Amino acid sequence: MRHSLRSSLLLLLSSPLSALATLPPSTIFTLPPPLLPGSWFENIAVRPNGKILATRGDAPEIWQIDPATGQGSLLISVAGAFNLTGIAPVTPLSPPPRPRHHNRPGTRDGPSAVPSPASVETYIFASSHIPAPLQVTPGSAKVWTLRIPLTTAPATATLLAALPAAGFLNGITPWTAGRVLISDTEAEAIYLMDVSTGTYTTPLTGLVGVNGIRAVRAATGTGGYVYRADHASLTLSRIPVDAAAVATGPAEVLVQQQLIDDFAVMQGGDGAGKAYLGGMYTNEVVEIVFGAFGTGVGTRRVVATDLTGTGTGLVTVAAFGRRNSDAGFLYAAAGQGGGNAAIVRVDPGV
Ligand SMILES: *[C@@H]1O[C@H](CO)[C@@H](O)[C@H](O)[C@H]1NC(C)=O
Numbered sequence: 001m002r003h004s005l006r007s008s009l010l011l012l013l014s015s016p017l018s019a020l021a022t023l024p025p026s027t028i029f030t031l032p033p034p035l036l037p038g039s040w041f042e043n044i045a046v047r048p049n050g051k052i053l054a055t056r057g058d059a060p061e062i063w064q065i066d067p068a069t070g071q072g073s074l075l076i077s078v079a080g081a082f083n084l085t086g087i088a089p090v091t092p093l094s095p096p097p098r099p100r101h102h103n104r105p106g107t108r109d110g111p112s113a114v115p116s117p118a119s120v121e122t123y124i125f126a127s128s129h130i131p132a133p134l135q136v137t138p139g140s141a142k143v144w145t146l147r148i149p150l151t152t153a154p155a156t157a158t159l160l161a162a163l164p165a166a167g168f169l170n171g172i173t174p175w176t177a178g179r180v181l182i183s184d185t186e187a188e189a190i191y192l193m194d195v196s197t198g199t200y201t202t203p204l205t206g207l208v209g210v211n212g213i214r215a216v217r218a219a220t221g222t223g224g225y226v227y228r229a230d231h232a233s234l235t236l237s238r239i240p241v242d243a244a245a246v247a248t249g250p251a252e253v254l255v256q257q258q259l260i261d262d263f264a265v266m267q268g269g270d271g272a273g274k275a276y277l278g279g280m281y282t283n284e285v286v287e288i289v290f291g292a293f294g295t296g297v298g299t300r301r302v303v304a305t306d307l308t309g310t311g312t313g314l315v316t317v318a319a320f321g322r323r324n325s326d327a328g329f330l331y332a333a334a335g336q337g338g339g340n341a342a343i344v345r346v347d348p349g350v
């Protein structure tokens with residue numbers, strides 16, 4: 001999320017980036033007219049069927065885009081919300097296919113690999129009132145449940161919890177079944193919410209600059225790792241946590257001096273893996289390759305530049321494709337580049 005970042009951006013623009021892009025990014029969907037140069041998607045979730053759910057940061061809308069056809073439409077307009085932020089599934093889902101270019105088994109961010117017999121997919125998303133860039137109305141934070149029936153019935157959004165004491169709800173990631181983690185950028189905390197009741201604990205605090213978050217559960221045991229972007233110190237780090245998402249050790253920084261928003265991550269059992277992140281006002285998607293637990297800062301590579309195609313704008317998030325035909329590709333959200341908000345396909349080319 002574009003939050004107090006302009007000074008960070010200036011800092012970054014004066015530092016050299018290590019690599020050039022590979023294949024050019026390909027815009028697969030753009031919001032239809034009228035022209036909305038201020039439009040932006042804040043976050044995306046890829047459904048098990050491969051379709052993309054995209055939350056608008058400039059309107060209370062969730063759009064659904066089919067990457068196979070490039071067709072997209074308004075899935076739902078949320079009465080009582082202004083600006084939508086994070087979105088994450090809560091129904092246990094099948095694991096996504098292995099990426100095309102990746103030949104080491106690993107665990108993606110996302111729910112555990114339990115097939116769901118449910119006739120409805122359930123997602124949690126957040127909203128805040130952001131009347132203008134860098135302004136969040138105090139007490140406006142809300143968490144919602146999105147239900148998408150696997151029939152022709154329409155999707156519904158219902159208020160799960162108003163969080164008047166919260167600041168700015170930003171990223172959301174699944175944790176154990178029926179629970180999600182939600183980052184609060186202003187409170188510098190991560191909440192663990194029970195999605196059947198809307199009640200929550202605050203297992204992680206003191207997280208200055210917390211923005212996008214992703215969780216990877218341990219293959220054995222009950223805890224795992226919370227990966228989190230910090231747009232204040234320009235880092236991506238991971239925190240070992242127990243089942244209640246309470247830290248069990250120090251955070252490990254995986255990249256420094258990186259303007260960062262939301263991201264996708266894959267991690268093997270030894271901790272080695274990759275993250276792909278939206279570079280915010282750098283208008284890029286960046287790959288971080290990191291090693292086993294405890295090996296610290298990894299290597300950075302810019303995989304796609306100028307996603308808006310106009311030389312300006314922002315990239316807020318990257319996510320993995322989930323179909324066999326697009327596993328290994330990334331989908332990123334690009335906006336505020338002068339045209340309308342767009343979903344862009346990126347080939348990390350590795
Ligand atoms: C937040 O949403 C409102 C409409 O609900 C819009 O007018 C405003 O521009 C949005 N804020 C940002 C920063 O896009």
